[in-house]
Amino acid sequence: MPQNRRRLNQREAKAWYLTQVREAITAFTATLPDGPFHAEEVATMQRVQQILLTRIGAVNEAPAQTARAKIEKRREQKQKRANSHDIHAEQNR
Secondary structure, eight states: OHHHHHHHHHHHHHHHHHHHHHHHHHHHHHHSOOSTTHHHHHHHHHHHHHHHHHHHTGGGHHHHHHHHHHHHHHHHHHHHHHHHHHHHHHHHO
């Protein structure tokens, strides 16, 4: 039981820290003055945020999105193949 509680506390702490990082960078980015380097500064802050999130351990977010994209792509390919087979079957009749 203590191990489960410890894991939960680590997850909660990690989630809290991730939220704090995101909020801090979003708030800082909002304070950047408009000017010739505004887009570059925002892009830099986004890179900093990605590095921090990776260091913290939010690395799992990107692979999950990639996996979802791959699954969706496979579904689309299967659907295209099924449609193609249907078209050929219609033509052969």
